[in-house]
Amino acid sequence: MALSKIDVVNMVTGATPVANGGTGQTTFAAAGLDKRPNATPLIVNGDMAVAQRSTSETGKTSAGYYTCDRMHANIDSIGTYTIIQESLSSGNAYINGFTKAWRIDTTTADASPASGDNFSFIYSFEGQDLQLFKKGTANAEKFTLAFWVKSNKTGTGNVNLFDTDNTRLIGGTYTISSADTWEHKVVNFAADTTGAFTNDNGQSLKIEWFLDSGTNFSSGTTDTAWGSKQDVDRNASGTLQIARNTDNDWAITGIQLEVGEYTSSTLPPFQHESYGDNLMRCHRYFEHRGYTIANQQVFTGQTISTTKCTGPVFYGVKRASPTITLGSAICGNQHNGVAGSVTALSTLQIGLDTARLDVTHNASTANFAITQGMAYVQLDDTGINGLKFDAEL
Amino acid sequence: MIVTKAKYYKDQNGVNGSINATIDNIECCVPIAEDNTHYQAILKWVAEGNTIEEAD
Numbered sequence: 001m002a003l004s005k006i007d008v009v010n011m012v013t014g015a016t017p018v019a020n021g022g023t024g025q026t027t028f029a030a031a032g033l034d035k036r037p038n039a040t041p042l043i044v045n046g047d048m049a050v051a052q053r054s055t056s057e058t059g060k061t062s063a064g065y066y067t068c069d070r071m072h073a074n075i076d077s078i079g080t081y082t083i084i085q086e087s088l089s090s091g092n093a094y095i096n097g098f099t100k101a102w103r104i105d106t107t108t109a110d111a112s113p114a115s116g117d118n119f120s121f122i123y124s125f126e127g128q129d130l131q132l133f134k135k136g137t138a139n140a141e142k143f144t145l146a147f148w149v150k151s152n153k154t155g156t157g158n159v160n161l162f163d164t165d166n167t168r169l170i171g172g173t174y175t176i177s178s179a180d181t182w183e184h185k186v187v188n189f190a191a192d193t194t195g196a197f198t199n200d201n202g203q204s205l206k207i208e209w210f211l212d213s214g215t216n217f218s219s220g221t222t223d224t225a226w227g228s229k230q231d232v233d234r235n236a237s238g239t240l241q242i243a244r245n246t247d248n249d250w251a252i253t254g255i256q257l258e259v260g261e262y263t264s265s266t267l268p269p270f271q272h273e274s275y276g277d278n279l280m281r282c283h284r285y286f287e288h289r290g291y292t293i294a295n296q297q298v299f300t301g302q303t304i305s306t307t308k309c310t311g312p313v314f315y316g317v318k319r320a321s322p323t324i325t326l327g328s329a330i331c332g333n334q335h336n337g338v339a340g341s342v343t344a345l346s347t348l349q350i351g352l353d354t355a356r357l358d359v360t361h362n363a364s365t366a367n368f369a370i371t372q373g374m375a376y377v378q379l380d381d382t383g384i385n386g387l388k389f390d391a392e393l
Numbered sequence: 394m395i396v397t398k399a400k401y402y403k404d405q406n407g408v409n410g411s412i413n414a415t416i417d418n419i420e421c422c423v424p425i426a427e428d429n430t431h432y433q434a435i436l437k438w439v440a441e442g443n444t445i446e447e448a449d
Contacts, residue, residue: 346402347424348404349404356405393430
């Protein structure tokens with residue numbers, strides 16, 4: 001069937017972001033645009049749909065990537081938390097097309113954080129993905145950040161853009177007006193003609209939503225102009241104090257970063273990707289293999305001794321050579337099916353798209369002792385175990 | 394990231410190909426690549442006075 005016309009306006013009309021509790025329609029036409037500035041969302045997994053690591057983590061007291069891909073919880077000596085990929089079935093975020101959110105609940109409070117304690121939710125970018133902001137040039141562009149947020153707490157939150165290449169920062173704030181209610185926020189940031197983002201695969205920019213901190217991060221003032229990073233400014237306006245009570249929670253979804261300055265009524269609609277496209281973009285940073293089916297083989301290699309097999313494993317091209325982990329697994333003889341537990345995983349080489357694994361299994365396994373042929377590595381169960389490749393920022 | 398152990402592992406040519414490490418209580422294989430954040434954490438751990446064990 002020949003395609004004679006693509007009606008782009010009608011393809012995007014109908015998205016109805018609700019700005020700060022309002023009901024304004026947002027379309028490309030309303031924004032005076034005939035196309036979206038960027039081909040795909042700058043933020044990967046901004047709708048929180050992909051959660052390869054897990055959908056729930058408990059007892060978290062330190063920083064890490066938990067549940068939703070690309071989303072980082074910076075927890076530094078300030079309480080204990082449960083983090084989940086929350087499923088949405090009602091509320092303003094849901095009726096605007098978001099069915100998943102990243103949510104953190106305080107399970108052990110820190111009622112009085114020490115001065116250096118800090119707690120934030122972070123999204124990081126590679127510098128090569130930010131060149132369209134032309135930062136550090138005379139043509140530098142403004143930034144517009146939009147997101148849906150919900151908390152049991154009302155008050156003001158600090159959200160900063162932190163240029164890690166040049167140690168520069170600009171602050172912004174948002175206000176949660178109603179408890180336990182999804183609200184859409186739009187925050188504008190000035191352009192910066194100083195300090196270019198390095199054009200490589202390293203971290204250049206962090207968006208940091210401060211959730212709580214000690215005075216080392218709150219005793220200054222929120223600086224809404226770009227300047228050298230001052231830690232005391234980073235949570236200077238924050239009143240949410242999520243760490244201080246076990247009643248507290250904070251959730252976010254629908255994060256979008258746009259080039260230029262938009263208001264809640266001119267903001268381009270969130271560009272939803274298919275789950276498959278989203279997952280493939282996430283694989284650049286993290287890939288979890290073999291966790292959906294019990295007793296699935298994740299690797300086949302050549303037996304090189306009575307206790308070892310080695311061979312290549314391939315994965316999607318990564319941002320950087322990934323760190324590799326293997327959960328609970330067995331190593332089996334391909335010929336007679338005899339298997340023993342994997343006692344060690346090592347890597348002879350790790351590259352951007354393949355690695356050569358070196359698997360050691362239990363030497364006492366009866367009848368396994370052949371020195372030629374093939375062996376396989378099989379997961380013990382489903383869930384958090386599996387073969388993982390981590391190239392996160 | 395909290396690094397508690399790191400040991401080089403030789404590749405098939407007999408040179409250090411990666412590092413077997415324990416980071417955040419998880420055993421993992423870390424490439425010797427400066428843009429890998431786990432390797433960066435190991436380098437920081439070394440700068441703090443720790444040592445990566447030589448390979449067997």
